[in-house]
Amino acid sequence: MTDFVKIPLAARRAGPLRGRVRVPGDKSISHRALIFGALAVGETRISGLLEGEDVLNTGAAMRALGATVERTGQGDWRIHGVGVGGFRAPADVLDFGNSGTGCRLVLGAVAGCPITATFDGDASLRRRPMQRILDPIALMGARALSAAEGGRLPITLAGAREPVPILYRTPVPSAQIKSAVLLAGLSCPGETIVIETEASRDHTERLLKHFGAQITVAPEGPHGRKITLKGEPELHPAPVVVPADPSSAAFPMVAALIVPGSDVVVTEVMTNPLRTGLITTLHEMGARIETLELRGDAGEAMADFRIQASGLHGVDVPAARVPSMIDEYPVLAVAAAFAQGTTIMRGLRELRVKESDRLAAVAEGLRANGVAVEIDGDDLIVHGTGTVGGGGLAATHMDHRIAMAFLVMGLASARPVQIDDASFIATSFPGFVPMLRGLGADLS
Ligand code: S3P
Numbered sequence: 001m002t003d004f005v006k007i008p009l010a011a012r013r014a015g016p017l018r019g020r021v022r023v024p025g026d027k028s029i030s031h032r033a034l035i036f037g038a039l040a041v042g043e044t045r046i047s048g049l050l051e052g053e054d055v056l057n058t059g060a061a062m063r064a065l066g067a068t069v070e071r072t073g074q075g076d077w078r079i080h081g082v083g084v085g086g087f088r089a090p091a092d093v094l095d096f097g098n099s100g101t102g103c104r105l106v107l108g109a110v111a112g113c114p115i116t117a118t119f120d121g122d123a124s125l126r127r128r129p130m131q132r133i134l135d136p137i138a139l140m141g142a143r144a145l146s147a148a149e150g151g152r153l154p155i156t157l158a159g160a161r162e163p164v165p166i167l168y169r170t171p172v173p174s175a176q177i178k179s180a181v182l183l184a185g186l187s188c189p190g191e192t193i194v195i196e197t198e199a200s201r202d203h204t205e206r207l208l209k210h211f212g213a214q215i216t217v218a219p220e221g222p223h224g225r226k227i228t229l230k231g232e233p234e235l236h237p238a239p240v241v242v243p244a245d246p247s248s249a250a251f252p253m254v255a256a257l258i259v260p261g262s263d264v265v266v267t268e269v270m271t272n273p274l275r276t277g278l279i280t281t282l283h284e285m286g287a288r289i290e291t292l293e294l295r296g297d298a299g300e301a302m303a304d305f306r307i308q309a310s311g312l313h314g315v316d317v318p319a320a321r322v323p324s325m326i327d328e329y330p331v332l333a334v335a336a337a338f339a340q341g342t343t344i345m346r347g348l349r350e351l352r353v354k355e356s357d358r359l360a361a362v363a364e365g366l367r368a369n370g371v372a373v374e375i376d377g378d379d380l381i382v383h384g385t386g387t388v389g390g391g392g393l394a395a396t397h398m399d400h401r402i403a404m405a406f407l408v409m410g411l412a413s414a415r416p417v418q419i420d421d422a423s424f425i426a427t428s429f430p431g432f433v434p435m436l437r438g439l440g441a442d443l444s
Helices: 027-039 053-064 100-111 131-139 175-185 203-210 246-258 277-284 319-338 349-353 358-368 400-410 423-427 432-439
Strands: 009-012 018-021 041-047 068-073 076-082 116-120 143-148 152-158 167-169 191-196 215-220 224-230 263-270 288-297 300-308 340-345 372-376 379-385 417-419
Touching: 009 400, 018 432, 027 041, 027 053, 027 068, 027 076, 027 100, 027 175, 027 203, 053 068, 053 100, 053 423, 100 116, 100 131, 100 152, 100 175, 131 143, 131 152, 131 175, 175 191, 175 203, 175 224, 203 215, 246 263, 246 277, 246 288, 246 300, 246 319, 246 400, 246 432, 277 288, 277 319, 319 340, 319 349, 319 358, 319 379, 319 400, 349 358, 358 372, 358 379, 358 400, 400 417, 400 423, 400 432
Parallel strands: 018 263, 167 191
Antiparallel strands: 009 417, 041 076, 068 076, 116 152, 143 152, 191 224, 215 224, 263 300, 288 300, 340 379, 372 379
């Protein structure tokens, strides 16, 4: 991983974007497919796996914990799992690179096994909160033998010898916290229950069902869910077909909306309703996004989308929508900069603890490119005028989505937009730059 060599890149205005693209496989499902494959008894086949650095690190962790993980072709992987509770102690530190999802989910999976493992990551991941995972898994019997200040990486975790099931209310709507508790709950006798007041992405629940676990999901309050998992299942291998990642599709979609004359089709995008907040918001802003074809596969629906350049207007994005578009705010802020009028994005506290402090990074990058922006508590307010001056440098802070969002901005601003480092794009979206170039973008 290129932690040390920065790759600067600039995006500038060119002709319209035209063509048809398929973005890589969904990151959330890719991590989970590898982990559940490693916990199933027998051979799991995955197709369309995202082969970005984050997911490859999770694959390496599964190998270090005893599973056989093999690549058989592009996006095609075969895993021989060890069964629930069957992980062996890894010989080396588990290095999750830049990935909060990989690290947090595997902390949960190891918490239910009688082994000790050390978890670490890059400078960005070392800054991110892990106490939110250590708290519930401690209640289940796992112990952090050591951790950096504030429960941060590197962490040495001793999994529980006799894990106990819990009822846990997630303190913030987070699929990572929910998933870590459910993964630890697999090794517990009896029922593990997670209650969330705002529903977060449910790929763990869907995949657990797909692999044969007994899991029920019931509504809880106006927006929440109660998830009940019966412990100690035998997970049976099941093929996983990974749809295209809506969080990656967001970048060519917004690019097509803001570059005049563009007409782009993005294919096979997952349309799980807990992931489509951005499309709802862009429609409200006046975006011409048409759903061409809908189909389903292995428990997740997907669709092709046609996006045509559109005049956008400012909107008020409610806090209740945050979980369904948590990773899309950087690129939404770019769309808002090209809209006429003010866009208020409410309730973005969790953005401060992503790969970077995204609230600060977005505001800083927009300001550097002549966009009027304010942070008011946890709200981000962008005053759009329909055009963006550009000409500035956006600092990416080891954050792939900040890098991609500002490159998209440069495709339509009056002067080029530069980013300090494109190397982290490889964590989630290998092929991002050639894909945009293939649509007609000027990036160099
Ligand atoms: C993810 C959940 C989200 C998201 C991350 C992927 C997942 O994090 O930001 O990119 O796969 O569970 P939180 O659940 O912590 O909000």
